[in-house]
Amino acid sequence: MVSSLDINCSEFFKYTEDGQILPTEVLEKKTAAETTIEKLDLNIDKLQNMRCQEIEAILDEDFEDLTIDDRKLLLDGFEQTNDNGQYEEFCAVISYIIQQYI
Numbered sequence: 001m002v003s004s005l006d007i008n009c010s011e012f013f014k015y016t017e018d019g020q021i022l023p024t025e026v027l028e029k030k031t032a033a034e035t036t037i038e039k040l041d042l043n044i045d046k047l048q049n050m051r052c053q054e055i056e057a058i059l060d061e062d063f064e065d066l067t068i069d070d071r072k073l074l075l076d077g078f079e080q081t082n083d084n085g086q087y088e089e090f091c092a093v094i095s096y097i098i099q100q101y102i
Contacts, residue, residue, distance in 0.1 A: 001032060001035050001036045001039060002029075002032050002033060002035075002036040010092045010095070010096070011024065011026070011029065012024050012026075012029045012032060012033040012036070013033055013037075013092070013096075014096060015051065015055075015093045015096045015097060017052070017055055017059070017097065018048065018052050019047070019048035019049060019050070019051035019052030019053075019055065019093075020043055020048055020051075021037055021042045021043055021047075021051070021093075022037075023037060050090070051090055051093050054089070054090045054093065054094060055093065055094065055097050058074075058094055058097065058098065059097070063101075068102055071098055071101055071102050072102060074098060075095055075098045075099065075102065078091045078094050078095045078098070079091070079095055
């Protein structure tokens with residue numbers, strides 16, 4: 001299983017624009033990712049729908065107009081904590097998706 005306390009835990013997963021969470025293709029991490037997804041039921045419809053809504057909110061029609069530099073700034077924003085020291089909800093998902101467009 002992948003621990004959310006592992007600073008590199010996001011490297012174990014990839015995401016689709018329809019909200020699915022998938023294991024990485026990196027062999028050393030794939031089994032742990034598959035086990036985590038299965039045991040924690042991370043692909044239930046509710047979670048997929050929540051992730052999908054967040055992705056759609058970011059990839060709105062204005063996203064296409066952003067320059068690469070603007071997309072990098074947006075990505076940086078999701079990789080930083082807010083004033084309360086917390087990350088935005090689904091930040092790993094959104095960061096992964098934005099990176100696919102850079």
